Amino acid sequence: MTEMKSSRRSFLKGGLTAGAAAAAAAVSGRAMAEGDPAITEVQDWNRYLGDGVDARPYGHPSQYESHVVRQDVPWLTADPISSVNFTPLHELDGIITPNGLCFERHHAGIADIDPAQHRLMINGLVETPLVFTMGDLMRFPRENHVYFLECAANSGMEWRGAQLNGCQYTHGMVHCVMYTGVRLKHLLREAGVKESAKWLLAEGADASAMTRSLPLEKGLEDCLVAWKMNGEALRPEQGYPLRLVLPGWEGNMWVKWLRRIEVGDKPWHQREETSKYTDLLANGKARRFTWVMDVKSVITSPSPQAPITHGKGRAVLTGLAWSGNGAISRVDVSLDGGRNWTTARLDGPSFSKALHRFYHEFDWDGSELFLQSRAIDEKGFVQPTKNELRAARGENSIYHNNGIQTWHVAKDGAVENVEIS
Amino acid sequence: MSRFLEVVVAAATLLAIPAAAHAQDATAGEKVFAKCKACHMVGDSARNRIGPHLNELFGRTAGTIEGFNYSKAMKEAGASGLVWDEETLGHFLANPRASVKGTRMAFPGLKDEGDVSDLTAYLKRFSKQADTAPAEEASAPVVEPEARAEGKAPTPEEKTAIVRPIPTHGVLHLGRPATEQEITAWDIDVRPDGLGLPEGSGTVMEGEPLYTERCASCHGDFGEAIGRWPVLAGGFDTLTRERPVKTIGSYWPYLSTVYDYIRRAMPFGDARSLTDDEVYALTAYVLYLNDVVTDQEFELSKENFTSIELPNEDGFVVDDRLSEPHYAEAADPCMRNCKPGKAKITMHAAVLDVTPEDGNEDEASGGSID
Numbered sequence: 001m002t003e004m005k006s007s008r009r010s011f012l013k014g015g016l017t018a019g020a021a022a023a024a025a026a027v028s029g030r031a032m033a034e035g036d037p038a039i040t041e042v043q044d045w046n047r048y049l050g051d052g053v054d055a056r057p058y059g060h061p062s063q064y065e066s067h068v069v070r071q072d073v074p075w076l077t078a079d080p081i082s083s084v085n086f087t088p089l090h091e092l093d094g095i096i097t098p099n100g101l102c103f104e105r106h107h108a109g110i111a112d113i114d115p116a117q118h119r120l121m122i123n124g125l126v127e128t129p130l131v132f133t134m135g136d137l138m139r140f141p142r143e144n145h146v147y148f149l150e151c152a153a154n155s156g157m158e159w160r161g162a163q164l165n166g167c168q169y170t171h172g173m174v175h176c177v178m179y180t181g182v183r184l185k186h187l188l189r190e191a192g193v194k195e196s197a198k199w200l201l202a203e204g205a206d207a208s209a210m211t212r213s214l215p216l217e218k219g220l221e222d223c224l225v226a227w228k229m230n231g232e233a234l235r236p237e238q239g240y241p242l243r244l245v246l247p248g249w250e251g252n253m254w255v256k257w258l259r260r261i262e263v264g265d266k267p268w269h270q271r272e273e274t275s276k277y278t279d280l281l282a283n284g285k286a287r288r289f290t291w292v293m294d295v296k297s298v299i300t301s302p303s304p305q306a307p308i309t310h311g312k313g314r315a316v317l318t319g320l321a322w323s324g325n326g327a328i329s330r331v332d333v334s335l336d337g338g339r340n341w342t343t344a345r346l347d348g349p350s351f352s353k354a355l356h357r358f359y360h361e362f363d364w365d366g367s368e369l370f371l372q373s374r375a376i377d378e379k380g381f382v383q384p385t386k387n388e389l390r391a392a393r394g395e396n397s398i399y400h401n402n403g404i405q406t407w408h409v410a411k412d413g414a415v416e417n418v419e420i421s
Numbered sequence: 422m423s424r425f426l427e428v429v430v431a432a433a434t435l436l437a438i439p440a441a442a443h444a445q446d447a448t449a450g451e452k453v454f455a456k457c458k459a460c461h462m463v464g465d466s467a468r469n470r471i472g473p474h475l476n477e478l479f480g481r482t483a484g485t486i487e488g489f490n491y492s493k494a495m496k497e498a499g500a501s502g503l504v505w506d507e508e509t510l511g512h513f514l515a516n517p518r519a520s521v522k523g524t525r526m527a528f529p530g531l532k533d534e535g536d537v538s539d540l541t542a543y544l545k546r547f548s549k550q551a552d553t554a555p556a557e558e559a560s561a562p563v564v565e566p567e568a569r570a571e572g573k574a575p576t577p578e579e580k581t582a583i584v585r586p587i588p589t590h591g592v593l594h595l596g597r598p599a600t601e602q603e604i605t606a607w608d609i610d611v612r613p614d615g616l617g618l619p620e621g622s623g624t625v626m627e628g629e630p631l632y633t634e635r636c637a638s639c640h641g642d643f644g645e646a647i648g649r650w651p652v653l654a655g656g657f658d659t660l661t662r663e664r665p666v667k668t669i670g671s672y673w674p675y676l677s678t679v680y681d682y683i684r685r686a687m688p689f690g691d692a693r694s695l696t697d698d699e700v701y702a703l704t705a706y707v708l709y710l711n712d713v714v715t716d717q718e719f720e721l722s723k724e725n726f727t728s729i730e731l732p733n734e735d736g737f738v739v740d741d742r743l744s745e746p747h748y749a750e751a752a753d754p755c756m757r758n759c760k761p762g763k764a765k766i767t768m769h770a771a772v773l774d775v776t777p778e779d780g781n782e783d784e785a786s787g788g789s790i791d
Contacts, residue, residue, distance in 0.1 A: 141502035190591030337764025384747035417770035
């Protein structure tokens with residue numbers, strides 16, 4: 001335990017959890033003779049009545065899950081109004097992110113929009129510029145799709161080396177929900193796109209009036225204009241009442257509080273596609289219009305916020321994989337820092353451009369581990385190492401860091417974000 | 422008659438009318454149907470001929486009778502949600518080829534609105550779903566009740582009052598045309614070629630006090646920025662350094678982006694509060710802070726805007742990630758003995774505790790998200 005005390009708070013948390021586990025082990029030792037009080041004593045919840053059906057008209061998680069929340073990192077940005085928080089990936093399982101835990105990134109706070117006053121306009125190179133109410137949109141044929149949304153800057157803090165201690169912070173700008181909405185192509189057809197059209201501009205109704213250019217082909221291919229996530233209305237922080245969905249493409253383009261689609265013949269070169277969301281290379285040139293999110297994965301447990309607390313023996317390793325190119329076909333995991341790999345078990349539904357869940361069960365002998373995961377997508381793209389990315393791009397790209405993550409598991413089960421030889 | 426009673430009578434009249442009106446229309450519609458008989462059948466012995474049979478047409482999704490060889494256009498219209506009802510059928514019958522572009526139906530359409538409504542009334546006889554009057558008829562605009570109350574046939578004007586105007590745009594006719602004023606109110610984006618710039622102008626001298634008042638509290642007096650707010654000026658020749666400073670002068674490719682962004686989103690927390698001339702003046706001042714213009718008298722206007730080039734316009738390249746070796750030379754990844762020796766830690770997480778209490782502000786040098 002001395003090693004744990006010498007480190008800082010995230011380790012302490014791990015230490016406390018390990019302590020609790022030790023206490024439980026002591027109890028189970030006594031239980032051999034007298035029995036486990038969790039069984040032999042009548043518990044309060046077994047004796048007294050709980051809340052009625054009128055107590056929680058909108059349900060919330062158990063009080064024992066209150067630590068499962070989004071976290072922000074105040075020093076990352078100038079102001080929490082234009083900032084980001086992170087999905088607690090280490091606490092989640094399966095492929096669907098609960099609505100209240102989807103990471104937030106907005107540029108002028110959460111717009112509070114009355115849906116009765118919300119309008120979607122389509123203008124520019126169209127036969128008939130149109131205005132839709134929310135009611136109008138719901139009369140179009142609807143579709144349901146599960147997609148991941150990843151911020152282009154996810155893992156952006158890690159370009160120069162291991163920085164933040166937890167997959168919530170290194171990889172938590174991703175979420176995956178089921179959207180309900182209408183295909184953008186139906187709305188465009190209603191307005192009648194002119195022959196000369198090549199680009200679209202999507203605009204939000206918030207105080208940043210967020211704008212991004214996207215090629216018309218993507219708009220006609222698979223973009224949705226969505227108003228539900230996981231069956232219920234979009235959360236305000238996710239764009240209520242309406243957002244754009246661009247499967248497989250960087251999150252900034254999924255304009256929230258969507259109020260306008262303009263049709264044009266050239267890109268607009270807006271702030272978020274010139275000053276931001278361009279990838280500066282070592283030679284001083286910057287890539288622009290880097291839309292697709294590359295193949296990527298991360299082990300969510302064990303991870304710095306989810307250390308091994310049970311000691312030697314059977315252990316479950318799990319994580320997430322995704323690709324903007326389509327479905328994930330395979331995930332390999334390594335326990336020895338990339339020397340040897342084993343193909344992990346993919347479990348749960350496999351949707352194109354959605355999160356995939358993988359597991360690897362193993363017997364831990366209590367020695368130190370270097371955990372890595374490596375995803376391969378249906379197009380055959382293999383997740384690169386961080387050093388391969390640095391060799392190709394330098395360390396100032398900020399965006400599109402999909403390099404292989406390493407977690408060091410110490411003999412006591414504590415986990416740390418490291419870079420290795 | 423009180424206002425309340427008028428409405429009640431009107432509603433009652435409307436509910437009572439449709440059956441009689443349709444009966445009459447349907448008889449006339451049978452005659453109109455003579456124009457369709459060459460291709461379409463209705464009734465007990467109806468089958469598909471050159472056109473699909475029209476039994477149970479109301480409520481049917483377009484292009485869905487099994488075994489009939491529809492045009493691609495009609496099948497797509499159905500897949501997009503086109504369901505035949507009074508409104509959609511009326512629109513289609515008035516001009517089939519405009520309504521569903523690419524339909525095989527050669528019939529040019531019924532020019533007379535009365536014929537359309539008579540024909541739909543006739544076709545309803547062969548659709549069970551159309552037996553009950555659609556709810557929208559009850560909520561249609563209220564018409565003068567007197568004439569109806571006395572059992573007179575509705576005049577042509579009254580008939581059009583009941584029928585909603587048929588929208589002509591698109592496929593499903595949803596939404597409504599935007600007005601010029603509405604488009605002007607929202608469409609404020611500006612492109613590098615100057616498209617979207619409003620009339621107006623502003624000088625560096627006019628921009629300076631505005632900047633001090635509205636911008637300097639975050640961006641600093643000289644664009645150097647306070648705290649982590651964006652740096653606006655300087656940073657020239659830093660893009661290849663370890664810590665590049667990406668400013669309007671050193672990084673941004675186009676001046677139009679400056680105008681567009683100030684106009685739509687600045688000042689932070691008071692967007693859209695600047696006049697177009699003020700935005701010109703502030704844009705001119707930011708150029709001055711970056712030494713792109715050096716004359717305090719310089720006036721930026723719609724007319725000279727596109728003559729200004731920013732230093733890093735040529736600093737951008739297309740997305741060529743796929744040409745990187747790790748993607749371009751992708752082979753089957755190694756599974757056994759992929760690296761020599763045991764793994765050794767070369768770097769620990771710089772920030773073990775990401776919560777702010779213990780003075781982590783200094784660790785911000787590690788990277789950023791934006």
